[in-house]
Amino acid sequence: MKLYFLRHGLASHDNWIRPDFERPLNQKGIERMKLTAKCLQKLDLGLEVLLSSPLVRARQTAEIATDGLDPRPVFQLDERLSPGFDLAALETILHDFVGVEALMVVGHEPDFSEVIGDLIGGAQIVVKKGSLARIDLHGLAPPRGSLVWMVPPKLLVQ
Secondary structure, three states, X not given: OEEEEXXXXXXXXXXXXXXXXXXXXXXXXXXXXXXXXXXXXXXXXXXXXXXXXXXXXXXXXXXXXHHOOOOOOEEEEOHHHOOOOOHHHHHHHHHHOOOOOXXXXXXXXXXHHHXXXXXXXXXXXXXXXXXEEEEEEEEEOOEEEEEEEXXXXXXXXX
8 A cells, every 4th residue: 555644734823822623724835735736636646545634724735635636535534643643543544444555644743753753664754744755555454664755845836
């Protein structure tokens, strides 16, 4: 399975007083994610399923990314991708999607850096907002794989 990790885009911070769950992408985040969606279409990832954390900024990121894809993958919100996402949560997700060849998850830091590091044998990486990483999985229980590439947001929005 090809497993893609897309971290949510730039989100509002200034004077945000409502619950963090509701914090949306800011205007720059929306604009950059639309450019990323065009790049995702050009990359022709063959996505079958796109799962997103239910937090507003991740959901918005996933919706923008999904809107740009043809054919359009199945899109679902998944509580397991909320903050606190870990390797055990990923294992349960992968179990639910056995047979899928290309799956994208949209979520948060520091979870994505830690999970990707665990997947590839303990590496230290940082997944910046709007970054995309591809892991080719070798095993599902426990999940193990190889980092094929990680693209920073600056390259995705060109």
